[in-house]
Amino acid sequence: LMAQLGFAILMFGAGLEIDFRPLRRNDRMLIASIGLWTAATITLVIAGVVVLRLDPWLALAVSCVSIGLASVILRERQLLAAPVGQVVLTLGLVGETISIAALTGFNFFFSLGGFGLQFFLALVRFVAIFFIAYLVMRGFRLVIWLYPKSVGKFLSDDPLELGVRLAMAMLFIFWAMAVWLGVESILGAFIAGALFSFIFPEREKVSEKINALGQGFFIPFFFIVVGSQFHPPASVGAIPWELLGRLLLLAVAVKLVPFLLFARHGLELRQALAGGLLLATPLTLTIAVAEVGLRVFIQTDGRAGVSPQLQSALILFAVFAGTALPFIARLLLGRNPA
Numbered sequence: 281l282m283a284q285l286g287f288a289i290l291m292f293g294a295g296l297e298i299d300f301r302p303l304r305r306n307d308r309m310l311i312a313s314i315g316l317w318t319a320a321t322i323t324l325v326i327a328g329v330v331v332l333r334l335d336p337w338l339a340l341a342v343s344c345v346s347i348g349l350a351s352v353i354l355r356e357r358q359l360l361a362a363p364v365g366q367v368v369l370t371l372g373l374v375g376e377t378i379s380i381a382a383l384t385g386f387n388f389f390f391s392l393g394g395f396g397l398q399f400f401l402a403l404v405r406f407v408a409i410f411f412i413a414y415l416v417m418r419g420f421r422l423v424i425w426l427y428p429k430s431v432g433k434f435l436s437d438d439p440l441e442l443g444v445r446l447a448m449a450m451l452f453i454f455w456a457m458a459v460w461l462g463v464e465s466i467l468g469a470f471i472a473g474a475l476f477s478f479i480f481p482e483r484e485k486v487s488e489k490i491n492a493l494g495q496g497f498f499i500p501f502f503f504i505v506v507g508s509q510f511h512p513p514a515s516v517g518a519i520p521w522e523l524l525g526r527l528l529l530l531a532v533a534v535k536l537v538p539f540l541l542f543a544r545h546g547l548e549l550r551q552a553l554a555g556g557l558l559l560a561t562p563l564t565l566t567i568a569v570a571e572v573g574l575r576v577f578i579q580t581d582g583r584a585g586v587s588p589q590l591q592s593a594l595i596l597f598a599v600f601a602g603t604a605l606p607f608i609a610r611l612l613l614g615r616n617p618a
Contacts, residue, residue, distance in 0.1 A: 282498065282501040283501045283502045283504070283505040284465075284502075285498050285501075286494070286498040286499040286500065286501045286502035286503075287466065287469075287499075287502045287568075287571075288451060288455050288465065288466070288469040289451070289469070289490070289493070289494035289498045289499060290494065290499050290502060290564060291466040291469040291470045291473070291564070291568070292447075292451045292469045292470065292472055292473040292490070292494075293348065293473060293487075293490060293491055293494055294346060294347070294348055294376060294470060294473060294564055294565075295469070295470040295471065295472065295473025295474035295475075295476075295477065296447075296473035296474075296476060296477050296483070296487050296490060297347050297348055297351045297473075297477075297487070298347070298369075298372075298373045298376065298377075298473070298474050298477050298478075300373070300477060300478050300481065309545070313367075313371075313542050313543045313545065314370065314371060314374050314543075316538070316541075316542035316543075317371055317538045317539065317542045317543050318374060318375070318378065320537070320538035320541065320542060321343065321375075321534050321535065321538050322343075324533060324534040324537065324538065325339055325342070325343040325530075325534050328342075328530045328533070328534065332526050332530065334526070334527075334530070335590070336386070337386070337569060337573045337585065337586050337590070338527060338590070338594070339530075340379075340382060340383065340386055340569055341527070341565075341566050341569040341570070341594050341597070342527050342530045342531040342534065342597075343379070343382075343531075343534055344375075344376075344379040344382075344383070344562040344565035344566060344568075344569060345371070345372055345374075345375025345376050345378070345379050345535070345559055345562055345565070346372070346376055346379070346561075346562035346563065346564045346565045346566075347368070347369060347372030347373070347375075347376055348563065348564050349558070349561045349563055349602060349606055350368055350369070350372055350558035350559065350561065351369065351372075353558060353606055353609060353610060353613070354368065354369070354558070356610075357610070357613050357614075359613065363545060363546070363547060363551075364547050364551040364552075364554070364555050364613075367543055367545055367547070367555060368555045368558055368559060371539070371543060371559060372559060375559065376470075376565070377474070379562070379565050380466070380467055380470050380565070381406075381467075383464065383466075383565070383568060383569060383572060384406060384463065384464045384467050385406075386572070386573075386576075387464050387572050387575075387576060388402040388403065388406070390576050390580065390584035390585055391576045391579050391580065391584075391585075402462065402463075405461040405462055405463055406463055406467075408461060409454070409457060409458060409461055409463055409467065409468060409471060410471070412457065413454070413471050413475050416475060417475055417478060417479060420479045421479070424479070441489070443480075443483075443485070443486040443489075444486060444489050444490060444493070446476075447472075447476050447486055447490055448490075450472040450475065450476055451469055451472045451473070453472070454468035454469065454471050454472035454475075455468045455469050455472070456468075458471075464572065466568055466572075506567060506570075506571070506595065520593050520596075523593055524593065524596060524597055524600060527593075527597045527601075528597065528600060528601060528604075531560045531597075531601060532556070532557065532560050532605070534560075535556050535557075535559040535560040536553070536556030536557065536559075536560065537556075539552060539555055539556035539559065540552055540553075540556060543555070550612045550613070550614075551612070551613065553612050554608075554609040554610075554612035554613045557605045557606075557608055557609040557612070558605070558606070558609050560601065560605055561601055561602050561605045561606055561609075562601075563598050563601070563602035566594055566595075566597065566598040566601070566602075567594075567595065567598055569586070569594065570586055570590075570591045570594040570595055570598075571591075573585045573586025573590070573591065573594075574586050574587075574588065574591045
């Protein structure tokens, strides 16, 4: 239970990291870049699957986008408000949302035996949770319009920690709602975090407290469980180096090439390279794909999903990518500005 709660807080934090403010500016060039980058990434993933003959779950793992590590590094380099930070975070917003939706779709398709009545009923439930989130958002916006002064208590250094309480309440409500609707529970947690971020753009203090609570206590339980399920190779020679190399190459190619072509926006080459590499480090969602895929493998008696051996390979890939790519990105971004 603690591991599941840690995973939920991890995905809630991923949604909470999303900054919707760049999209609200209605920058046509940015919106066009998002569309072109997304289309190019999907095209390259499909081409990579055909050429490298990858399993669909592996393709999903390398194409996922998560902005957790990217936001940490950009904040560390004080570049969140800089052009490179805004482009990376905006692309990460779209990419992470698509990745969560794709993971949910994969779960439905393979666990329910492909297209059929059950699959389309599952899609209805999938759409329903977004519709409920929209209604909640409209309700909150009405309350904020009616009582603007009272809302400030949720974002201030209130000793009662009303903001943290509200965030956790939204997490549990949407987590439970996702389970009740038969939708992947991580989708509910992610939507709750993204919804809180959209309703309260100036959420930095609450976000720091939620991250401290999660990273300091709950999330380690999840990674302990993941580590206990990891089956390490018997020797260095037993590590699937060829598979890891192909995954890493494809993960970098499908994010970096479209970024350089369509999302550079006058950035220096070093910053553009760093931005593409940051988008290629989806540590959180790679682990999520491995976990959901293993669950599907068990549910279908091995007919679909991610086998334990493949899960171990994905975890190794997540470790390699989550270590090497951010390190290179830091070098490209240089030291903190004075």
